[in-house]
Amino acid sequence: MLSSWSDAAEQLIAALLGGGPELNLDELAEEAGLEPEFAQRYWQLMGLPVTDPSAREFTHEDANALRHLAQESSREGLDDRTMGTLIRSVGHSTERLSLWHFEALVDHVVRRDGVSDPEARLKVAQEMSRLAPALEKQLVHAWRRQMAALVGRQAVEFGAGVRRDSVARAEGGELPLPRAVGFADIVSFTRLTAQLGASEFAEFIQTFETRARDIVTANGGRVVKTVGDALLFIADDVVTGADVALSLASADEADMAVAGYAGRPVRVSLVWGRVLSRFGDVFGPSVNLASRLTDQAAPSTVLMDQVTAHRLVNNPRFAQTTLEPREVAGLGVLTPVRLDWARAPEAH
Structure with a gap:
């Protein structure tokens, strides 16, 4: 050998x-x-x-x-x-x-x-x-x-006459790129994977990432990276970000095709804000906030912050539910907003 x-x-x-x-x-x-x-x-x-x-x-x-x-x-x-x-x-x-x-x-x-x-x-x-x-x-x-x-x-974003405010804000010291960012986190990942053998675990990870990437791409977003049991996605506008987030959260067992896992497998966050793109990654307060919101989300739900919710409040395709304020380590008191479809996804 x-x-x-x-x-x-x-x-x-x-x-x-x-x-x-x-x-x-x-x-x-x-x-x-x-x-x-x-x-x-x-x-x-x-x-x-x-x-x-x-x-x-x-x-x-x-x-x-x-x-x-x-x-x-x-x-x-x-x-x-x-x-x-x-x-x-x-x-x-x-x-x-x-x-x-x-x-x-x-x-x-x-x-x-x-x-x-x-x-x-x-x-x-x-x-x-x-x-x-x-x-x-x-x-x-x-x-x-x-x-x-x-x-x-x-x-499209920086062409003449388009988003000149973005250029002005960047020159004023703000992070340059307005983006919707979110995390999709596998629920009960540690408990689930402890039940799997090596080949099953490899199949689980590969299947989840493949299906999740397909969902993100099909809805107009882009996958930035996977971090352990979570996937970070990005979109150029908040409506596209909402479509991605809700499509991930509403994906059922058949969509994700994860053998041995019953129910919908992810909880999701969505935050609109300005980010810095470096090293093939994105950085900024909105990314940190999205990570913390994911921890607060229930299975198969999407949580937003108040700023993101305000940008979607008049869109008839989406419904919002303001949740109870809560203390979040490192960020203080947050009042999350749950995002839902206003009607069944099949109607979109």
Whole structure:
């Protein structure tokens, strides 16, 4: 088994990186025309720290990538802070993506071939060089589509004559982006997962995230991230955010397709406010408030704050119920408002 893993790793490195590792850190930097400190910092930002600069761990393809990056950075006049952010974002995203791809394929091989998890991992490693070109093309295409979609949304929001107040407020020190944010939290997650075996637990997590993402996307929102048993979503306007939140809360067992879980599986929050977007995440008081409101929500319900409720009060599609004030740690006394459909969702 060890020799098989060793062979698989060597073959994959050669296939993906254009040959085996031949260069140490100084040789890598020299071939790229850069200082060793720059090369070492690059790998650190990528999440691949250099533990032994004298070890021959780098390929000529690595040198080409470094040289091209440095040339583009110089041409565009990018400072160290910007370059660091760009490199770190690629490293963080691709680390997660690689793991996600690998684990998805392991699960596939276990189910397809009826083998154990360790055996499936070796099979995936052995087959990855054949699968990699298709995954790589999909990655590039997906990035292009996502960037085009992002710029399209920005054009609508910040185009001439549109939301000039947002620009003025941002210049005045306020957070730049008005957004609806919310969390969807799995009810009784700890108790439920304690009853599941490893394969059932993996199926539960994958199914919940897939179904929840489908619901968010279908209703016009976007998933920012998943955090343990919760999903953070965002929408560009409060009505879209309300549609997302209520659709998540009203999803029943069949919608979520979570085996062994009876009833509706999430409680949801919705808050309208200004946020800061960084590192593929969103930050701001509204995000913190949404997190706390989720803790207060009953299963299959959506809770809002008063500000968000005011923005929806005249919309005939929604109904509101003001709840009793309560003390919330770190935020003081809050008076949550429950959001509901004014009529059955099927009528929408």
